[in-house]
Amino acid sequence: MKTWRAVLAIVGGTFVEAIRNRLLLLSALFALVLVGLSVSAASVSIxxxxxxxxxxxxxxxxxxGSAIALALSVSSFAGELRRRTAYAVLARPVSRWVFVLGKYLGVVLAMALLVALMVLATAAVVWLYGDSVPAALWGSLWLTxxxxAVVVAVGTLFSTLATxxxxxAYAGGVVLAGxxxxxxxxxxxxxxxxxEGGAPLVEWGYYLLPDLQKxxxxxxxxxxxxxxxxxxxLGSAYGAAYATAALxxxxxxxTRRRSV
Known part of the structure; x- marks a missing residue:
């Protein structure tokens, strides 16, 4: 019970930090871009x-969303380690895996809010044009x-390995390649x-990368x-499996690191 209370505390702190820092401003900017796009689209054929x-x-x-997810996952994890603000949490009887899980879930929760706002803004602009919102839009929201979740897991993994x-840079490269x-x-x-002899190597590269097109x-x-x-x-199962493995x-x- 104490372990999960610690996880929830870290999740809440990470989520609030993410909201205060970037997410609401970026959501507002995204909405403005959509408004500008809707005006431009008026000149397109009916x-x-x-x-x-x-x-x-x-x-x-x-x-x-991917760019923000990487920025948040790196800054909330590796950034805290570099600034040594994580020491206050790890100095308590909190396992390192709890810290990683809490950070991950906090960023995922923040990204869920941001992506939902983005897709809802898209649906609102479509509705304002008098068109029906495609049913596939809601499926796209879920898979996004x-x-x-996959992108944040990749960012978290590399944050445990590097500055x-x-x-x-590494996580961005993996996501781009994905x-x-x-x-x-x-x-x-x-x-x-x-x-060709390089086929197995290329195939292994494919299986190691997250296939984000799925x-x-x-x-x-x-x-x-x-x-x-x-x-x-199938898409949900693939994403959940990849994110879980990376996390x-x-x-x-x-947990195996000798120093924080």
Whole structure:
């Protein structure tokens, strides 16, 4: 019971810190961008406004959300270690894995709020144009939340391994490569067909990276295409498995560290 109270305390502190620092301001800026986009979309042929708004809105939610998720995960973890503010928590009878879990969940909770605001703003602009909100938009909201959980887990993992600057660079590289992971898989298949020796290495690279395209429904939402529950379930399971693996590894690394 004491362990989970400690986790909840760290989650709450991390969430409040994230909200105070960046998230509300960025949400307001995102809403302003959507308003500007809606004005620009007025010049597009009838029927294209909502498609453009949904496509750009979801792309911004994913890209901006990933950038903020990395910044928050690195600053709230590696930043606290560098500034030694984490010592106040770790000096108490709190296990290191509890600290990692609390930090992770706090950032994920903050990102859930931010992404929800972004997607709701997108839906509001579509509604103001008099169009119906695509059902796939809500599925996209869910998978974007799963994507943020994966990105925060990657940022947390590298924060346990490197300095804040290096952690941000490494995690950013992994997330960027994760958006291109499907191309890496296709390359591995092409190399295998040609009998090239590098095919297994490329294939292993694909499996190690998070395939973030599996968590994207931009095309379906923008074109109001149906999304099966099976697709949502498989995407959710994949994201949960990857995030859990990265988080458990982060806990293990931080627990094994000789110094904070």
């Amino acid at each position: 029927g294209e406004q909502s498609r453009l708004i949904v496509d750009v809105g979801l792309a911004a939610a994913s890209a901006l 939340l799963v994507e943020m 804040p600057m290096l952690a941000a 958006n291109l992971a499907a191309d890496l898989r296709d390359l591995a298949l092409e190399l295998a067909k040609k009998g 968590l994207s429904l931009r095309t379906q939402a923008a074109n109001d295409l149906p999304v099966s529950l099976e697709y949502l379930a 458990v590894l982060a806990m293990w690394v931080f």
